Amino acid sequence: MSAITSPRGFVASGVPAGLKKSGKLDLSLIATEDGTAVPAAAVFTANKLAAAPVQVSRAHLAAASGRVAAVITNSANANAATGAAGYGDAEQMATLTAEHLGCAPEEVLVCSTGLIGIPMPMDKITAGIPAVVVARDAMGGNDAAEAIMTTDSVRKEVVHQGSTFRIGAIAKGAGMLQPNMATMLAFVTTDAELTPSELHPMLRTAVDGSFNRLTIDGAQSTNDTVIALASGRAGPADPSEFQEALNAVCYDLALQMADDAEGSTRTVIIRVQGATDDLQALHAARAVANNQLAKCSWYGKNAYWGRVASEVGACGIDFDPDGFSISYGDIVTASSGVAVAYDEVKMGEYFENRRIRITVDLGLGGGAGEIITTDLGHGYVDENMGKS
Amino acid sequence: MSAITSPRGFVASGVPAGLKKSGKLDLSLIATEDGTAVPAAAVFTANKLAAAPVQVSRAHLAAASGRVAAVITNSANANAATGAAGYGDAEQMATLTAEHLGCAPEEVLVCSTGLIGIPMPMDKITAGIPAVVVARDAMGGNDAAEAIMTTDSVRKEVVHQGSTFRIGAIAKGAGMLQPNMATMLAFVTTDAELTPSELHPMLRTAVDGSFNRLTIDGAQSTNDTVIALASGRAGPADPSEFQEALNAVCYDLALQMADDAEGSTRTVIIRVQGATDDLQALHAARAVANNQLAKCSWYGKNAYWGRVASEVGACGIDFDPDGFSISYGDIVTASSGVAVAYDEVKMGEYFENRRIRITVDLGLGGGAGEIITTDLGHGYVDENMGKS
Numbered sequence: 001m002s003a004i005t006s007p008r009g010f011v012a013s014g015v016p017a018g019l020k021k022s023g024k025l026d027l028s029l030i031a032t033e034d035g036t037a038v039p040a041a042a043v044f045t046a047n048k049l050a051a052a053p054v055q056v057s058r059a060h061l062a063a064a065s066g067r068v069a070a071v072i073t074n075s076a077n078a079n080a081a082t083g084a085a086g087y088g089d090a091e092q093m094a095t096l097t098a099e100h101l102g103c104a105p106e107e108v109l110v111c112s113t114g115l116i117g118i119p120m121p122m123d124k125i126t127a128g129i130p131a132v133v134v135a136r137d138a139m140g141g142n143d144a145a146e147a148i149m150t151t152d153s154v155r156k157e158v159v160h161q162g163s164t165f166r167i168g169a170i171a172k173g174a175g176m177l178q179p180n181m182a183t184m185l186a187f188v189t190t191d192a193e194l195t196p197s198e199l200h201p202m203l204r205t206a207v208d209g210s211f212n213r214l215t216i217d218g219a220q221s222t223n224d225t226v227i228a229l230a231s232g233r234a235g236p237a238d239p240s241e242f243q244e245a246l247n248a249v250c251y252d253l254a255l256q257m258a259d260d261a262e263g264s265t266r267t268v269i270i271r272v273q274g275a276t277d278d279l280q281a282l283h284a285a286r287a288v289a290n291n292q293l294a295k296c297s298w299y300g301k302n303a304y305w306g307r308v309a310s311e312v313g314a315c316g317i318d319f320d321p322d323g324f325s326i327s328y329g330d331i332v333t334a335s336s337g338v339a340v341a342y343d344e345v346k347m348g349e350y351f352e353n354r355r356i357r358i359t360v361d362l363g364l365g366g367g368a369g370e371i372i373t374t375d376l377g378h379g380y381v382d383e384n385m386g387k388s
Numbered sequence: 389m390s391a392i393t394s395p396r397g398f399v400a401s402g403v404p405a406g407l408k409k410s411g412k413l414d415l416s417l418i419a420t421e422d423g424t425a426v427p428a429a430a431v432f433t434a435n436k437l438a439a440a441p442v443q444v445s446r447a448h449l450a451a452a453s454g455r456v457a458a459v460i461t462n463s464a465n466a467n468a469a470t471g472a473a474g475y476g477d478a479e480q481m482a483t484l485t486a487e488h489l490g491c492a493p494e495e496v497l498v499c500s501t502g503l504i505g506i507p508m509p510m511d512k513i514t515a516g517i518p519a520v521v522v523a524r525d526a527m528g529g530n531d532a533a534e535a536i537m538t539t540d541s542v543r544k545e546v547v548h549q550g551s552t553f554r555i556g557a558i559a560k561g562a563g564m565l566q567p568n569m570a571t572m573l574a575f576v577t578t579d580a581e582l583t584p585s586e587l588h589p590m591l592r593t594a595v596d597g598s599f600n601r602l603t604i605d606g607a608q609s610t611n612d613t614v615i616a617l618a619s620g621r622a623g624p625a626d627p628s629e630f631q632e633a634l635n636a637v638c639y640d641l642a643l644q645m646a647d648d649a650e651g652s653t654r655t656v657i658i659r660v661q662g663a664t665d666d667l668q669a670l671h672a673a674r675a676v677a678n679n680q681l682a683k684c685s686w687y688g689k690n691a692y693w694g695r696v697a698s699e700v701g702a703c704g705i706d707f708d709p710d711g712f713s714i715s716y717g718d719i720v721t722a723s724s725g726v727a728v729a730y731d732e733v734k735m736g737e738y739f740e741n742r743r744i745r746i747t748v749d750l751g752l753g754g755g756a757g758e759i760i761t762t763d764l765g766h767g768y769v770d771e772n773m774g775k776s
Contacts, residue, residue, distance in 0.1 A: 049701025049709045081697055083710060083726040116694025117727045222698050292680065292764070293772050300774025306504025309469055310610050313437025321437045322471060338471040339505045376680070377769055384681050385765065386688025 002141030003157035006168035007191035009033050009231030013135035014147030017128025019076035019114075019121060027128040028147035029097070029136055030187055030229070031070035037107040038231050040068035041200035043207045045224035051080035052090040053110040054223060060094060060106045066196025069107040071187060071227055072097040072129065073148050075172070078183075079112040079120050080222035089120040096126060100133040111185050111225050113150055113172060145170040148185055151383060156256040160245045165192035165234040167245055171253040183221035184211060186253055188228040188246070192237035202243050203228045210250035213282075214372045215289050216261045226250075258372045259354060263379030267355045267372065268298050272312070274324075275367030280317040282369030284360070287315035295376035301351035303342075305333040312360055323363035328356065390529030391545035394556035395579035397421050397619030401523035402535030405516025407464035407502075407509060415516040416535035417485070417524055418575055418617070419458035425495040426619050428456035429588035431595045433612035439468035440478040441498040442611060448482060448494045454584025457491040459575060459615055460520070461499040461536050462513060463560070466571075468610035469505040477508040484514060488521035499573050499613050501538055501560060533558040536573055539771060544644040548633045553580035553622040555633055559641040571609035572599060574641055576616040576634070580625035590631050591616045598638035601670075602760045603677050604649045614638075646760045647742060651767030655743045655760065656686050660700070662712075663755030668705040670757030672748070675703035683764035689739035691730075693721040700748055711751035716744065 004012050009032055017027040032038050042061055044054050061068065072093055079086045094108040101108075112120075135143070145155040149172050156171040173184025188203070207226055228246075258267040270288045275281035288294055291311040297304040305326040313319050322337040329350045332340050350356070374380075392400050399421050402413040420426055430449055432442050449456070460481055467474045482496040489496075500508075523531070533543040537560050544559040561572025576591070595614055616634075646655040658676045663669035676682055679699045685692040693714040701707050710725040717738045720728050738744070762768075 045702075047698060047702040048707040049697055078694075081694055081709070081722065081725055081727070083724070085726075116698060117722065119727075222701065292768075296769050296772035297774060299769065300772075302774035304774070306466075306469055309437055310435060310504060313610065314433075314435040319436040321469070334469065334505065336471070337469055339469070339507075377773065378766055380680075381684050381687065381765055381769060384684035384688075386685055386690030386692070 002139045003159045003168040004030055004141040004144055004170045004187060004189050005138045006159045007166040007189045007231060008233035009191055010189045011136040011138055011140060012144035013132050013137065013140040014143030015128055015132045015135055017074065018124040019074055025143055025147035026075045027132045028073040028144045029070060029132045030144055030189065031101060031136055032231060035069055035101045035103050037064060037067035037069040037103060038229055039194055039196045039199055040066055040227065040229045041196055041203045042109065043203060043226045045221055047222050049081060049222045051078050051112060051223045052082055052086035053079055053112045054225060055087060056090040056094060057109040057111065057225065060109055063106040064104065067107060068109055068229055069103040070097055070101055071109045071111060073111040073185065074125060075113050075148055075150050077112060077114040077118055077120055078116045078223050081117040082119055085119065089122055092122065093125060093129065096129045097133065100130050109227055111223070113148065113183060113185055113223050116222060141168065141170065148172040151262040153260055156253055158249050158252045160249050162237065162241055162245050165190055165237045165242065167249050169249045169253055171257060173257045184224055184257060186211065186226045186250070188249065190228070191231045191234035192242055193232035193235050194230040199228055199230055202246055205243060206246040206250040209247050210254040213370060214254045214258060215286060216374050254372060258374055261374040263377065263381070263383040264374035265377055265379065266298055266375045268374060269355065269357045269370055269372050271357065271359045271368065271370045272362065273359065273368040274362040274364055276318040276365045277367040278369055281367040282371065284312050284315050284317050285369050285371040287311050289371040289373035292376060298356065298375035299377035301348065303328045303333050303347050308358060308360060309334065318364055320363060325361045325363070327359045390527045391547045391556040392418055392529040392532055392558045392575060392577050393526045394547045395554040395577045395619060396621035397579055398577045399524040399526055399528060400532035401520050401525065401528040402531030403516055403520045403523055405462070406512040407462055413531055413535035414463045415520045416461040416532045417458060417520045418532055418577065419489060419524055420619060423457055423489045423491050425452060425455035425457040425491060426617055427582055427584045427587055428454055428615065428617045429584055429591045430497065431591060431614045433609055435610050437469060437610045439466050439500060439611045440470055440474035441467055441500045442613060443475060444478040444482060445497040445499065445613065448497055451494040452492065455495060456497055456617055457495040458485055458489055459497045459499060460485040460517065461573065463501050463536055463538050465500060465502040465506055465508055466504045466611050467500040467508050470507055473507060477510055480510065481513060481517065484517045485521065488518050497615055499611070501536065501571060501573055501611050504610060529556065529558065536560040539650040541648055544641055546637050546640045548637050550625065550629055550633050553578055553625045553630065555637050557637050557641055559645060561645045572612055572645060574599065574614045574638070576637065578616070579619045579622035580630055581620035581623050582618040587616055587618055590634055593631060594634040594638040597635050598642040601758060602642045602646060603674060604762050642760060646762055649762040651765065651771040652762035653765055653767065654686055654763045656762060657743065657745045657758055657760050659745065659747045659756065659758045660750065661747065661756040662749040662751045662753065664706040664753045665755040666757050669755040670759065672700045672703050672705050673757050673759040675699050677759040677761035680764060686744065686763035687765035689736065691716045691721050691735050696746060696748060697722065706752055707750065708752060713749045713751070715747045
């Protein structure tokens, strides 16, 4: 599978430029087959410490009226908190890529992921860009997906075959996942025919229902970026079919990211229902998902529902202490605000799954919302205690 | 030292009632020497899943017009999410204590701390209350302080000698510390003469500047309670001297709690200054304090300031990505938004301290605020992964 080049009109590649000490692939290119710019849309981090590549990509997308010929991405360095020099480095990455592809610099978007506050090793980048441009081809999607990985243990790829169009997508992101997004990058290609102004709201909707429903540790990265490119080779697509497909592709990637979140042992899907409204439900689900004590209890395979209930009571939404119920999978642990005896053997078996579902019913109204998260254990600490 | 009975007019005690499997002290009493009610004030958790003892204490304080004769506290069971039966149990604790002390039930406040969702073992409580009442004396403060401990490794006690008055205080609370407070209990006695309506705003001010500046993991407990009792034996106190003393006593207890937070290896004081205003500074300091990635880096003795900067940029306050600086103790790690080379040996030495200070200067205005927190490491995970 070469997911990102599965839709017609795209090529991709990944090369080792020497940024990763391991020697693994670390420079990634996605480009149109013929080097022409096609309609595109992007969603960027809301972090005010937006990395230089985010600033450059925002400016380029505006300057080129939402048309993009290529996306150049490096891993192992975020080019964030690097000042004016970092901005210049990101610009240079776009300019060099454009030179070798034969397009305008504004038609190239730039992404970086890795550590913050470290100057970009531009000697390695400038040597790597010609190589990654030369290497591009219709089967290069796997390499492109691998080259954007940081602490990811597996590539994240997905292909959707629609009635008239295809969508291909790749992503990276294993820690720091949180709305608005994460240290996550996701790239989506399609051969559906869409204008930039059609594509942007569709991408925003898909991101809101997927990456923005995923939180690993409540942190929000300086570099989060989702980019979609539409070659138009398949002609117009049914808008509602395309939106549904895009939603499904992004949700699939979000689940893949949770399943591979660094140091995690389980993916936990928190559903709050019976809330006054959807916003309250989503707020409560996110509060539980970010609750350190609850996260530790999931690591311990422990259905300590009191921590879930306490967080829901504390998070500021409408709450009836005598009206809530909490279930782990199908196993009810609390009802009408008090404990329900349950089969501990069955609960132990349930916790052997990678994916756990916790449902909190507030018994108040029709509001519902879900958040995807992970547990918090020794592996997470080990991954994050010090690698700078 | 018997801190809580250091001011004139108070007695205290602690006994083992069998709630802790270890056989340690688990039932605690603070009472007036003669059993009469004295002016009091309290601050309770804002969690909507407020435990039964919190509900009972709120009602009693109102019914007795802010006058209290005793506080009865058990550890090892929170009596939270226990429904109508739990409320009845908390009422019974007050009634029994009142009977043995010879005061009205409304003059007794009730506190509980421990696991959520488990019915109170009332047979043990009813046997323990007569014993803890009989045991009360002017030297019983240490036992009272020990009997409220849960995962605390040491008693938290403080005494302040003012020009005309004394303040004594004890506290427990090692996990789940967060505004508005924590799974924390703090009891303050004074012999200053104050009415309930004088004491309440002073206690609120002291709590805002201390316990509400302390967050261990962002969770907010169902049982948090701070209670102050004023015997009046020392006559009127200078109001500003008393307020300052009360602030200092509460801040001292907050630091003691952080230093003993379960599974932590260091106390971290986050100061944000140069903010647009104090509220923004405090919001940013709290966001950094609750950032799991930053907490893991402190555990790893790692001055990874990029995580601190990223969180400040993400938390929604006014932020200039080219204007901030970050220091660990006196060691500057970033200035004008970019990295500053620092002595790694000195940084390593600095991280050997139990208490670390991180200062973020935003370079925007005069707003400043501090939050006390701890790191996140294996010990925290071990303490919280499963004990229900």
